[in-house]
Amino acid sequence: QITLKESGPTLVKPTQTLTLTCTFSGFSLSSSGVGVGWIRQPPGKALEWLALIYYNDDKFYSPSLKSRLTITKDTSKNQVVLTMTNLDPVDTATYYCARRPTRARFDPWGQGTLVTVSS
C-alpha cells in the first residue's frame, strides 16, 4: 500500500520561510521514472502545482513560484522536503504531496496539511 503524509507548521508569519516534509511508504524514490510532487489549494480555490522531484534528482518548479521554492529528497528516509521563502497571506492553503509514477499523473495523494500565513 502506498501512502504519503505531509507535515510541517500550521501557522507561519509573513516573510518567514515554510518547510514542509512529505514522508512516504510503499514505494522507493530511487526507482526509475518515479517522482514526488507538491500541489497546493487555497481555501475554496483550485489546485496549483508547485514542484516535482524525480528519482534521478531532476527538479521542476512552477514558473511563477520558482524563485521562492526548493525541493529536495532524502531517499534513505523516504522523504521529500519543500521549502518556500518569503511567505505571504496569499500562500495560505492546504499543501499536498503526491507520487508521480509517470509524467501522466499524480497518484496517490497525501491527506494534505493546512498552512495559514498570518501575523
Added chain:
Amino acid sequence: QSALTQPPSASGSPGQSVTISCTGTSSDVGGYNYVSWYQQHPGKAPKLMIYEVSKRPSGVPDRFSGSKSGNTASLTVSGLQAEDEADYYCSSYAGSNNYVVFGGGTKVTVL
C-alpha cells in the same frame, strides 16, 4: 487564473450523464496525451480518476471515461450516482518549462 479552462459547474439527475470540458493549448492538452482527471470530495484529498486521456486506474468505475479532441479534453460520468457529487480537476503535462498545469475545477451536482 488557471492554465486550463473548465466550466465552474455541471449537473445531472441520477442515472444521467454529465460531461466536463477542459480546454488548454497546443503546448499542454493538445500537445501531449498526458491529461489526467481528479475527483475531490469536500475536505478530502484529490483522487485520480483518469490518466493519459482515457485510462482508468484500478478500482475506478467504468462509468468514468475520458477523451480528447485538439486542445480540449473531456471527462464523462455516465449513470450518475449520488457519490459522484464532487469537484473535478483536469491536469496536463505542459512540457519541460511549465511542466504541470491544472484546470480551475468543476463542481458536479447530482440533482
